[in-house]
Amino acid sequence: MSLRYEPGEIEPKWRSKWVEANLFRTREEPGKPKFYGIPYFPFPSGAGLSVGHLKNYIPTDVICRAKTMQDYNVLHAMGWDAFGLPAEAEAIKTKRHPGEMVRSYAATYKKQLDIVGISYDWSREINSSDPDYYRWTQWIFLLLFRRGLAYHGENAANWCPKDHTVLANEEVEGGLCWRCGTPVVKKMLPQWFFKITDYAQRLIDDLEGLDWPEGIKMQQRNWIGRSEGVRFEWKVVDSGKTFEAFTTRIDTVFGATFCVLSPEHPLVSEITDPAHRVEVEAYVSRAARLSDQDRLATTHEKTGVFTGVYATNPFTGEPVPIWIADYVLMGYGTGAIMAVPAHDERDFAFAQKFGLPIRQVIEPSDGSRVELPFVSEEGKLADSGDFTGLECDDAQRRMGAWVSSKGIGEPKVNYRLRDWLISRQRYWGAPIPIIHCEKCGLVPVPEEQLPVLLPDVESYEPTSTGESPLANIPEFVNVECPKCGGPAKRETDTMGGFACSSWYFLRYCDPHNDREAFGHEKVGYWMPVDCYVGGAEHAVMHLLYARFWTKAFFDEGLLSIIEPFQTLRNQGMLLAPTPFRKPRKGETLKIGEPGILISYEEAAEMPAEDVTWRWEKMSKSKGNVVTPEEAVEKYGADALRLYELFEAPFEQTIQWTEERVQGAIRFLNRVYKLVGDAASSFDKDWRTQIGDGDRELRRHTHRAIEKITSDVDEFSFNTAVAALMEFTNALGDSIKAGKSSLAAISEAIETLLLLLAPMAPHSADELWSHLGLEGFTLEAAWPKADPRLLVADEATIALQVDGKLRATIVVPSGMDRAELEKIALAHEKVVQFTQGKTIRKTIVVPGRLVNVVTG
Ligand code: ANZ
Ligand code: ZN
Numbered sequence: 001m002s003l004r005y006e007p008g009e010i011e012p013k014w015r016s017k018w019v020e021a022n023l024f025r026t027r028e029e030p031g032k033p034k035f036y037g038i039p040y041f042p043f044p045s046g047a048g049l050s051v052g053h054l055k056n057y058i059p060t061d062v063i064c065r066a067k068t069m070q071d072y073n074v075l076h077a078m079g080w081d082a083f084g085l086p087a088e089a090e091a092i093k094t095k096r097h098p099g100e101m102v103r104s105y106a107a108t109y110k111k112q113l114d115i116v117g118i119s120y121d122w123s124r125e126i127n128s129s130d131p132d133y134y135r136w137t138q139w140i141f142l143l144l145f146r147r148g149l150a151y152h153g154e155n156a157a158n159w160c161p162k163d164h165t166v167l168a169n170e171e172v173e174g175g176l177c178w179r180c181g182t183p184v185v186k187k188m189l190p191q192w193f194f195k196i197t198d199y200a201q202r203l204i205d206d207l208e209g210l211d212w213p214e215g216i217k218m219q220q221r222n223w224i225g226r227s228e229g230v231r232f233e234w235k236v237v238d239s240g241k242t243f244e245a246f247t248t249r250i251d252t253v254f255g256a257t258f259c260v261l262s263p264e265h266p267l268v269s270e271i272t273d274p275a276h277r278v279e280v281e282a283y284v285s286r287a288a289r290l291s292d293q294d295r296l297a298t299t300h301e302k303t304g305v306f307t308g309v310y311a312t313n314p315f316t317g318e319p320v321p322i323w324i325a326d327y328v329l330m331g332y333g334t335g336a337i338m339a340v341p342a343h344d345e346r347d348f349a350f351a352q353k354f355g356l357p358i359r360q361v362i363e364p365s366d367g368s369r370v371e372l373p374f375v376s377e378e379g380k381l382a383d384s385g386d387f388t389g390l391e392c393d394d395a396q397r398r399m400g401a402w403v404s405s406k407g408i409g410e411p412k413v414n415y416r417l418r419d420w421l422i423s424r425q426r427y428w429g430a431p432i433p434i435i436h437c438e439k440c441g442l443v444p445v446p447e448e449q450l451p452v453l454l455p456d457v458e459s460y461e462p463t464s465t466g467e468s469p470l471a472n473i474p475e476f477v478n479v480e481c482p483k484c485g486g487p488a489k490r491e492t493d494t495m496g497g498f499a500c501s502s503w504y505f506l507r508y509c510d511p512h513n514d515r516e517a518f519g520h521e522k523v524g525y526w527m528p529v530d531c532y533v534g535g536a537e538h539a540v541m542h543l544l545y546a547r548f549w550t551k552a553f554f555d556e557g558l559l560s561i562i563e564p565f566q567t568l569r570n571q572g573m574l575l576a577p578t579p580f581r582k583p584r585k586g587e588t589l590k591i592g593e594p595g596i597l598i599s600y601e602e603a604a605e606m607p608a609e610d611v612t613w614r615w616e617k618m619s620k621s622k623g624n625v626v627t628p629e630e631a632v633e634k635y636g637a638d639a640l641r642l643y644e645l646f647e648a649p650f651e652q653t654i655q656w657t658e659e660r661v662q663g664a665i666r667f668l669n670r671v672y673k674l675v676g677d678a679a680s681s682f683d684k685d686w687r688t689q690i691g692d693g694d695r696e697l698r699r700h701t702h703r704a705i706e707k708i709t710s711d712v713d714e715f716s717f718n719t720a721v722a723a724l725m726e727f728t729n730a731l732g733d734s735i736k737a738g739k740s741s742l743a744a745i746s747e748a749i750e751t752l753l754l755l756l757a758p759m760a761p762h763s764a765d766e767l768w769s770h771l772g773l774e775g776f777t778l779e780a781a782w783p784k785a786d787p788r789l790l791v792a793d794e795a796t797i798a799l800q801v802d803g804k805l806r807a808t809i810v811v812p813s814g815m816d817r818a819e820l821e822k823i824a825l826a827h828e829k830v831v832q833f834t835q836g837k838t839i840r841k842t843i844v845v846p847g848r849l850v851n852v853v854t855g
Contacts, residue, residue, distance in 0.1 A: 001678030003770065004666040007636025011762040015117060019622035020272050023776055024119045029523070034069035035074045036526050038508065040534030040542070041128075041501045044105035046090055049112045050625040051640065052618035058641050058648055058719055059571065060533045061118045062064055065758035067714045068119075069782035075526050076119055077508040079126030079518045080106045083134070084497025088428035089163070098428045099129055106615035109541060112628045116637045117761050119778070124511040128405035128500035134430035136517035137500055138445065142433055142444045149552055150422075151196045151581045152442060153432075156264060156288075156330070159187035161243070164462035165426055175294045178634035186288040189466055192423035192432060192493060196548045200224050200415040202562075203547055212568040213651075219539040225416025230400045231334060232409025234259060234311040237319050243267050243311070246333030246827035249343065249377075250403070254384040255361035256338035257320045259311050261305070266452025280305050280324060287326040288755065298541070302327065302350045311339070314408055315385065315399075315698040325350060333414055341373065348373040359383070362392060420545060422495050425468045427460035429494030437481035446482050452490070465793045468492040501542055501550045505529055505564060518672060523559055532565040535573075543568075545686065564813055569715050572652040574617040574644075579603035582610060599623055604729040615655050638760035645759055646721040656803065662740065665707040667725055668763055671756065674732055678749055682771050686746035694744035698789050700730040701748045706785035708755045710814045717759075724755055751783045798849040799824050801833040818843045824850035 039056045049413045063508055064076040068636050082102040091098035106127065113120065126133055137296075144150040157166040160177040166189060196203075204224055229248035236242065245259065263284040272280045280647070283305045294300060303601065304325030311322050320338075327346050328337055341351035342360040351358050362379045364370060377392045387395050396715055403409040423432060431452040433445035444451055455476045460469050470492040497734075503517070510522035543565070549843035550564040579602070580595030587596060594788045595612050603611050616622045631640045642664040647654040683689060703725035711720035731748045734740045740748075749771070757764035757777035764777045773780075795813040796822065799806050807829040811820070824830055830852055837854035844850050 001766075003672040003679075005636065005638070005665060005672050007632070007638065009492055010115070010766045011115075011632070011637050014762045014765045015114065016530040017765075018119075018776070021776065022759070023778055024076070025123065026075050026077075026121045026690045029073055029179040031434075032071060032073045034062070034526060035072040035531070036039060036504060036509075036529045037064045037067070037074070037076055037531040038529060038533070039078075040482075041079055041126075041504050042109070042498075043081045043084070043086050044102060044109045045086065046094065046105055046106050047096045047102065047625070048105070048116060049628055050574075050618045050620075050624075050633050051628055051644070052576070054116060054640070055119050055574050055644055055654075056328045056533045056571040056626060058116065058644050059115060059569075059715065060531070060647065061394065061714070062641075062717060062758040063531060064713055065119055065761065065778060066709075066782065068372055068778055069754065069757065069780060071361060071781065076121060076510060077124040077125075077126075077511075078113065078120045078122070079109075079504055079508070080109075080117075080128065081130035081497060081501050081504075082106070082127050083429045083495075083500050083622060085163070085165070085426065085428075087129075088279070088426060089179060091254070093429070098460070102129060104125070106244070113353070115632050115850050116299075116640065116795045117776065118301075118630050119761075121551040124508050126507055126511060128430075128504065129428075129454075130496075131453055132514070133504075134222055134500070136507070137451060137495065138433040138450050139446070139447065139517055140428075140503060141495065141499070142447070143556060144194060144299045145434070145442075145444055145551065145557065149198065151195060153193060154195075155421070156186045157189045157191055157469055159189075159466075160184055160185045165424060165464070166421065166466075167436055171294075186550040187424075187466065191421055192491075192495075193419040194422050194545075194548070196545070199548050200226070200417050200552055202415075202551055203417075203544065206547070206563055210563060211566060212569070213536070215571055216536065216543065216568065216570070218354045222355045223417065223540045223544065227414050227416075229333075229412060230396075230403055230409060230415060231313065231402045231412040233316065234336075234338070236267075236322070237312060239271055239309065241267060241271055243336045244334040244409065245336045245338045246412065247338055248414075249340065249396075250382060250390075250399045251377075251384075251387075251390075251392045252340040252361055253313065253338060253399065254381070254387075255340045255342045255358055255359045256313055256320060257341060257357040258323055258339045260323050260325045260328045260337050260339050260347075261307075261325050261352075262328040262330040262335040263326055264836050265324075265335045267336075267417070268307070268324060271309050274309040276306060280307060283300060283324060284514045288763070290326060292329055292331065295329065295462070296344065300327070300352050304350060304354065314403075314406070320354070323350075331418055332416065340489040345373055345375065346478060358441055361369055364401075365391065379602075381465075390446045416787060420498075424491035424496045425492075426494055427454070427457060427468055427469045428564050429496060430454070430499065431470065432491045432493050432495060434491040435488045435714070436482060436491060437478055437484060437486060440481055440483040440488075441481050443481055443488070449482075456496075464819060469496070477511070498541060498545050502545045503565075505532075505546070506553075506559075513563060517592075519556065519690040520559075527559065528561050528564055530566055532568045533571065536570040569650065571650055572654060573653050574656055575616040576619050576625045577613045578616040578622050580614060581606060584614075593606065599624060601765050608631075618656065631661075635661045635665060636668075636762075638763045640666060642667065642721060642760055647718065649718055650715045663782045667728070668760065670728055670732070671752065671763065673766065674728065675749055675753070675770065678735065678745060679771055681742055682740050682749060684744040684772065689741070689743035690740070690747060691743070695732070695746045695783045695789070696793075697734045697740040697748055698728055698786075700734070701744075703753050705726075705751060706790060709782070709785070712758065723758070723761065724752070727752060727755070753777060754780060754783050795847045797824075797847075798832055798847060799827055800851040801830055802854055803851060806830060806834075813847060815846065817846060820844050820846060820850055824852060 039060050068074045087098045087102050091101050095426050137565045162180050162182040171835040172184050178477050195276050227248050230250040231244050231246045302322045307322045307323050310319035312319050337348040341347040361384050363382045365377050381387050381395050383388050400411040434453045435443045436441050449652050477490050479490050506518040508524050509526040510518045546564050553559040554562050579598050583596050643661045707723040708720045753764045753768050791812050793809050793813040797809050840853050840855035842852050
């Protein structure tokens with residue numbers, strides 16, 4: 001009987017058998033190694049999943065299924081990053097309650113992931129907006145508070161005037177809100193921060209041992225931005241006031257011809273000369289409207305104002321003018337710099353624009369003349385008093401020491417990393433469990449009162465006052481102080497969504513624990529995540545925060561590991577063809593758009609020459625989405641899985657192409673036909689029948705095992721599928737040629753199904769049962785490659801002593817003379833028969849014999 005891949009029939013059948021058998025439950029059997037593999041924690045959006053999203057879910061599933069078969073205890077779970085701005089914005093737009101909305105979206109995701117056959121243990125599903133979960137997010141907040149890692153401070157926050165909310169630095173992209181694209185402004189607000197800066201150095205150091213893409217590690221290092229320099233004091237002339245400047249180039253201090261304070265520097269209002277006050281104040285309020293990113297951009301036109309006062313250079317005793325300029329940021333270093341236009345690009349541009357002096361104090365070591373600004377540190381000092389002639393690095397050390405000895409400063413390591421702004425003046429987040437008491441200050445909500453439940457509200461739209469909508473609910477706000485019993489007020493800010501996603505991977509290990517966030521033993525067993533899979537866009541936010549929390553938990557003694565994600569892999573995007581037409585009269589194009597986006601239906605009705613097709617990332621906004629439902633209906637889940645695995649290396653972008661999915665279907669049909677045709681002669685007991693013959697087919701079988709096992713481990717799924725295809729062809733050829741035994745063919749067929757199982761699990765189980773084999777492939781043992789069967793073609797070599805055959809050996813064919821001679825002389829029979837004799841010569845005939853001649 002000829003079998004065919006009929007996904008509509010077999011796939012739903014197997015999926016319900018899997019559910020019935022609770023096949024994907026997490027096993028925690030003692031004595032076995034563990035494997036923890038998960039994709040990033042997704043926010044379930046209303047658009048649902050596309051086949052593009054499956055580019056990480058399918059490969060993660062393949063590796064987890066393979067590890068299960070390799071007899072690991074496997075943890076593979078899924079949950080929903082439900083709290084936060086995206087959910088709230090969508091809820092406001094669609095006029096739904098965010099909680100109910102997220103639950104219905106999550107249900108859709110779950111259905112979509114199920115029909116593709118992803119093997120999640122749904123009993124560990126997490127929803128970060130469940131009180132059972134955020135109770136522990138709040139508990140962690142209090143833990144950090146107790147450790148001095150959560151603090152309340154006034155801050156010039158990034159404020160999005162459209163979303164009415166404060167944004168983290170990471171949520172500001174090119175000066176615009178990451179959600180809505182509105183230019184971000186500055187607003188002073190009391191805010192909660194997590195003190196990630198305390199961990200800056202450890203976050204750099206511990207990257208070392210991680211198996212992560214080098215580019216992501218680099219982005220983290222740059223984001224943390226370690227620099228070594230000196231902090232030292234400048235006296236403001238005739239005022240008794242001082243400020244500290246941070247510089248990485250103390251060696252250029254003799255070339256400092258002015259100083260610059262950030263417009264937000266507290267000294268600005270204190271020292272500004274009355275004659276300059278109006279101008280300075282106007283400048284300060286203009287600067288507040290720009291984002292840090294804009295202010296730092298090298299292309300940003302230099303602007304600034306003179307304060308009318310001077311500061312004394314401690315090295316030269318010379319007074320230099322103090323300016324205010326927006327290219328100096330308050331949030332970095334000390335918010336004040338010494339400006340050295342001869343050796344710094346921005347200072348140079350500024351000096352040129354405002355006619356300030358430029359004084360060269362560094363020159364190339366060979367004394368040659370250079371154009372200014374000369375920013376290199378390869379050089380020596382000129383016109384620098386006692387330090388003249390020193391090499392830059394030497395001068396940096398000595399000048400740092402000089403500053404220390406005078407008691408006016410010290411060498412200082414600075415990090416660009418800022419503390420993590422966690423509070424949001426928004427409804428949809430975990431309430432911050434703090435009570436403000438006039439008498440006692442900031443009082444933690446007692447642990448037994450957690451969770452602080454998010455109350456139901458009429459309107460959860462943000463207020464324009466900058467306060468959370470929770471501030472309008474007196475029953476929520478007014479409480480008794482847990483310390484003194486007096487009247488007090490609850491904190492009304494909620495935590496940003498990044499708090500929830502910084503520890504969910506710990507909760508998966510112990511999802512139903514109602515006494516602790518996670519049990520010590522459970523996380524001790526499962527952590528770290530062995531394989532973490534998601535896009536490269538999370539290089540700094542989520543991946544840095546989760547690392548920070550893990551370290552804080554380690555310090556608290558809750559974890560015995562210091563890094564959460566041992567291996568990280570970033571999948572490539574999936575693009576789909578997208579039609580655009582030329583703009584008509586009165587229509588304008590958005591920047592970067594090749595035309596006006598149209599639907600496939602419109603495109604079909606237009607003359608071909610009026611339509612431009614482009615490959616765009618598959619997304620709802622581009623109208624080019626293929627849903628998992630559509631693809632499974634049309635091609636089948638196994639074909640879809642194989643297609644996504646095979647199309648290109650995992651990290652690469654792929655282009656959705658129907659013809660290529662058809663290729664996956666053709667391959668599956670080859671497997672079905674082959675197995676169907678061989679089923680009647682399949683021998684379940686092939687192990688007892690297998691002999692020394694059949695080396696050729698068995699070599700194909702065992703090479704396929706070896707190659708696919710290591711390819712899956714290395715995330716090389718495309719070559720794994722290719723190897724499976726080659727193996728299928730070789731098996732077909734071997735059956736046709738009729739040279740292999742039934743035992744070897746049976747071994748090959750069984751192996752083929754086991755190797756196919758992680759990638760096309762429905763088909764593997766269908767064919768497995770067709771052969772009369774028991775159970776599910778997921779519960780069968782992964783095949784092991786026999787190293788003796790892996791070697792290339794072999795030759796049998798006769799070993800002679802004085803022309804008499806003493807032994808035969810099997811070696812890889814093509815072994816050279818020297819190697820053959822060495823093996824022959826060491827062979828026990830040869831040693832035995834040459835004992836006590838002198839070996840005169842050795843005759844080697846490669847591929848045939850070695851004759852040892854004695855005399
Ligand atoms: C004098 C100098 C001379 C500098 C020179 C550079 C070159 P990184 O490596 O990024 O740490 N700087 C310090 N604080 C600043 C702030 N708040 N806003 C803008 N710029 C600031 O860079 C440190 C250098 O950036 C410091 O060294 C300072 O300029 C500037 F030939 O001081 B330098
Ligand atoms: Zn109190």
